[in-house]
Amino acid sequence: MNISVILAHPYAQSFNAAIAAVVVKTLNEFDHAVRFHDLYREHFDPVIPEDELVGDQSRDPLVRLHQEEIRTADGIVIIHPNWWGQPPAVLKGWVDRVLRENVAYAFPVGDSGGGLPIGLLRAKRALVFNTSNTAAARENDVFGDPLQRLWRDCIFGFCGVTDVDRFMFRIVADSSADERDAWLKETADQTRRSFPAP
Template identity: 65%
Template sequence: MNISVILGHPYTYSFNAAIAATAAEALNKQGHHVLFHDLYGEQFNPVLPDTELVSDVPEDTLTALHQREIREADGIVIIHPNWWGQPPAIMKGWIDRVLREEVAYTFPKGDNGGGVPIGLLKAKAALVFNTSNTPAERERQIFGDPLEHIWKDCVFSFCGVNVFERKMFRIIADSTPDLRRKWLEEVKETVAKYFPHHKESPST
C-alpha cells in the first residue's frame, strides 16, 4: 500500500519530527511504501497563486508531485502542532494547493460548486497526530477542539475518507523523555491498527 506521510513543523528535532519518523518506520516495517514529505524541509510553497486558483493546474513540479501521490495514496498520515487551533500556515497551504477540485473532490455534472461534493481520494483511512500545550478540558470547553472538525469534517470527509482518527499529545512543554517514548509507542500501535502488515501478492 502507498501511504502518504506529511509533516508540518519547522524544527528538525521537534517531537513532531519524531512522530513522523516513527510512523514512517512502522509503516515500512509493515511492508508499505511510504511517500514521506517534510513540508518545511522541502520548502513547499503554501501560497496559492491566482492563476492556479482559476486553472486548478499546479505551477510547480513539487505541488504536482504531491497531487499525484495523494490521489493514489491508500492511506494518509498527517503530523503537525496545534497553533491557534489550526495547522501551521504551511500545512494549510498544502491543503489549499494539493487537495484541489478534480484531485481530492469533485461535484456532480451541472453543479457549480454549491452542492454536495463527491470525494475522490482512494485512501482507506487517514490519521492525524497533533501536539499541544493546551489542556484537554480547555481545548474542548473553551475552543471546541477545532482541529478535530478541520481534519475530520472539513477535509477528509469532504474528500471521501471516512475512516479517521486523530491523536493529540499534550502537554508537550511539560513532557518527560519517558512519556514521549510512551507516546511514540502509541503512534506505532495506531499506525499498525489502521495499516496492518501488507504482503505483496505473488507475481503471475
C-alpha cells in the same frame, strides 16, 4: 499499500519530527510503500497563485508531485502541532494547493460548487497526530476541539476519506522523557492498527 505521510513542523528536531520518524519506520516494517514529505525541509510554497486558483492546474512540479501521490494513496498520515487551533500555515497551504477540485473532490455535472462534493481520494483511512500545550479540558470546553472538525469533516470527509482517527499528545512543553517515549509507543501501535501488514 501506498501511504502518504505529511509532516509540518519547522524544527528538524521537534517532537513532531520524532512522531513522523516512528510512523515511517513502522510502515516500512510492514512493507508499505511510504511517500514521506517534510513540508518545511522541502520548502513547500503554501501560497496559491492566482492562475492556479482559477485554473485548477499548477505549474509547480512539487505541487503536482504531491497531487499525484495523494491521488494514489491508500492511506494518509498527517503530523503537525496545534497552533491557534489550526495547522501551521504551510500545511494549510498544502491543503489549498494539493487537495484541489478534480484531484481530491468533484461536484456533480451542472453543480458549480454550491452542492455536496463527491470525494475522489482513493484512501479511505487517515491518521492525524497532533501536539499541543493546551490542556484537554480547555481545548474541548472552551475551543470545541477545532482540529477534530477540521480534519474529520472539513477536509477528509469532503474528499471521501471516511475512516479518520486523530491523536493529541499534550502537554508537550512540560512532558518528561518517559511521557514522550510512551507517546511514541502509542504512535507506533496506532500506526500498526490503522495500516496492518498486507
